[in-house]
Amino acid sequence: KCLVNQHKHTLNAFITPLPRTGKWREQVAEADQRRERGTTKSALDGRLIAVKDNICTRNLPTTCASGILDKFTSPFNATVVDQLEAAGAVIAGKTNLDEFGMGSHSAYSKFGAVKNVRQDREGQELSAGGSSGGSAVAVAAEQCYAALGTDTGGSVRLPAAYTGTVGFKPSYGLLSRWGVVAYANSLDTVGILGRTTSSVRDVFSTLNQHDPRDPTNVTSTSRSRILSHLQNPALASRLTRTALRIGVPLDYNISELTPSIRQAWHLSLAHLESQGHTIHPISLPATKHALSAYYVLAPAEASSNLAKYDGVRYGTRAEGPDSDGQPESYLYADTRGQGFGAEVQRRILLGTFSLSADAMDNYFIQAQRVRRLVQHDFNSVFAAAHPFASKCDMETTPSRTADVDVIVCPTAPSSPPRLSEILDGRSPLDAYVNDVFTVPASLAGLPAISVPVTVSASEKDLRSDNLAGIQIIGQYGDDELVMNVGEILE
Numbered sequence: 001k002c003l004v005n006q007h008k009h010t011l012n013a014f015i016t017p018l019p020r021t022g023k024w025r026e027q028v029a030e031a032d033q034r035r036e037r038g039t040t041k042s043a044l045d046g047r048l049i050a051v052k053d054n055i056c057t058r059n060l061p062t063t064c065a066s067g068i069l070d071k072f073t074s075p076f077n078a079t080v081v082d083q084l085e086a087a088g089a090v091i092a093g094k095t096n097l098d099e100f101g102m103g104s105h106s107a108y109s110k111f112g113a114v115k116n117v118r119q120d121r122e123g124q125e126l127s128a129g130g131s132s133g134g135s136a137v138a139v140a141a142e143q144c145y146a147a148l149g150t151d152t153g154g155s156v157r158l159p160a161a162y163t164g165t166v167g168f169k170p171s172y173g174l175l176s177r178w179g180v181v182a183y184a185n186s187l188d189t190v191g192i193l194g195r196t197t198s199s200v201r202d203v204f205s206t207l208n209q210h211d212p213r214d215p216t217n218v219t220s221t222s223r224s225r226i227l228s229h230l231q232n233p234a235l236a237s238r239l240t241r242t243a244l245r246i247g248v249p250l251d252y253n254i255s256e257l258t259p260s261i262r263q264a265w266h267l268s269l270a271h272l273e274s275q276g277h278t279i280h281p282i283s284l285p286a287t288k289h290a291l292s293a294y295y296v297l298a299p300a301e302a303s304s305n306l307a308k309y310d311g312v313r314y315g316t317r318a319e320g321p322d323s324d325g326q327p328e329s330y331l332y333a334d335t336r337g338q339g340f341g342a343e344v345q346r347r348i349l350l351g352t353f354s355l356s357a358d359a360m361d362n363y364f365i366q367a368q369r370v371r372r373l374v375q376h377d378f379n380s381v382f383a384a385a386h387p388f389a390s391k392c393d394m395e396t397t398p399s400r401t402a403d404v405d406v407i408v409c410p411t412a413p414s415s416p417p418r419l420s421e422i423l424d425g426r427s428p429l430d431a432y433v434n435d436v437f438t439v440p441a442s443l444a445g446l447p448a449i450s451v452p453v454t455v456s457a458s459e460k461d462l463r464s465d466n467l468a469g470i471q472i473i474g475q476y477g478d479d480e481l482v483m484n485v486g487e488i489l490e
């Protein structure tokens with residue numbers, strides 16, 4: 001059981017912490033009694049699970065770390081919250097994030113930056129990663145058993161890598177997005193953070209069910225199709241097999257890679273080899289364009305999603321000329337100008353531009369093409385075909401270049417930067433670069449996990465350069481296999 005110490009800390013992991021007294025204590029006590037009687041509801045019964053503040057909860061506000069929703073409480077729970085509560089879990093408060101999930105350091109928040117539990121060698125504060133930095137820090141500081149985040153382009157995996165926790169982004173469409181505030185619908189997934197892969201697995205198995213309220217959620221029929229596809233005799237043995245084929249993308253060995261991260265990558269591969277798995281170099285050539293494509297597509301979808309926050313239907317309304325009888329456009333402009341932070345405004349402008357008639361062909365359409373190439377890259381290296389690939393997809397996929405079961409690479413190119421550097425206003429592009437290794441799996445909708453790997457066993461401290469996040473990516477639907485390999489490395 002975890003200690004709830006959310007009020008004393010200065011990590012700023014929570015926007016809405018649990019009340020000191022309250023119903024949750026009774027819920028935990030009731031779960032304890034069930035455990036004694038042997039009538040536990042599930043592995044999560046009585047466990048504290050923190051929830052990112054862009055996932056709707058009926059009993060606690062949902063702010064998205066934005067001025068525009070700072071007084072908003074949803075009238076309903078997101079499906080994932082209902083599922084957790086039905087399993088006996090206790091919602092351990094709402095965690096801090098980058099506004100609407102847009103950022104890589106959890107510093108673009110109306111409620112101030114999240115601080116990492118780790119410091120650098122000079123004792124300086126570090127970025128917790130983003131945008132689910134609050135969830136990652138709540139887990140790392142043992143303020144909860146596990147936490148929900150959202151991962152659109154790496155927002156669960158990057159904070160996991162920076163805080164030394166495990167962060168899992170399931171295959172797109174497996175976990176319900178109903179009641180999860182949309183950033184970029186075609187990429188958004190609910191992700192899970194825990195101190196171990198086993199705690200992540202507990203949460204995943206509770207949430208991995210069809211939800212008819214989310215139209216992008218995989219139906220029960222398609223779920224059976226994925227299972228029978230991946231459990232056909234040629235592939236099923238991978239789940240128990242001792243010799244897995246591990247793909248190492250040579251394109252990820254970029255010169256900007258921090259030496260300690262390259263070392264952690266080497267150590268992980270050596271460990272896998274020592275366990276009887278085989279290592280195979282692979283090439284994912286579209287990776288170098290994936291980041292640019294992501295930063296066209298995600299803002300384009302965001303610009304459309306955020307149009308509803310106009311001060312009329314949702315959230316905070318700006319006081320202004322409208323009340324003096326001025327045209328309505330002032331109300332919209334003032335509400336949006338005052339409510340949204342600078343990064344969100346930047347994304348809206350970027351997205352609106354790339355969707356405009358003159359720019360559409362050169363940006364949005366090109367980015368969609370790159371997204372296809374990224375998907376093809378993955379399909380050409382995995383031994384398992386994509387379970388939903390149509391005949392037409394099969395014909396257009398370039399010939400297979402490898403037959404690997406999973407891909408292993410770093411989660412981020414560098415260790416967490418100092419928080420002061422980020423708050424001093426580095427260029428937004430510097431933050432975008434951190435997502436270079438996480439966006440490819442997002443563009444292809446694939447399952448990916450980040451697990452902490454210690455570089456030097458003799459230095460068991462949490463200093464920034466002694467720990468790296470290593471990412472395991474699998475074929476669509478191969479979520480169990482990805483977690484299994486995560487467990488080997490952790």
Ligand code: GLN
Nearest residue numbers: 101102103152153154155
């Ligand atoms: N850092 C990326 C972005 O800002 C990813 C965010 C996310 O996955 N929510 O868009």
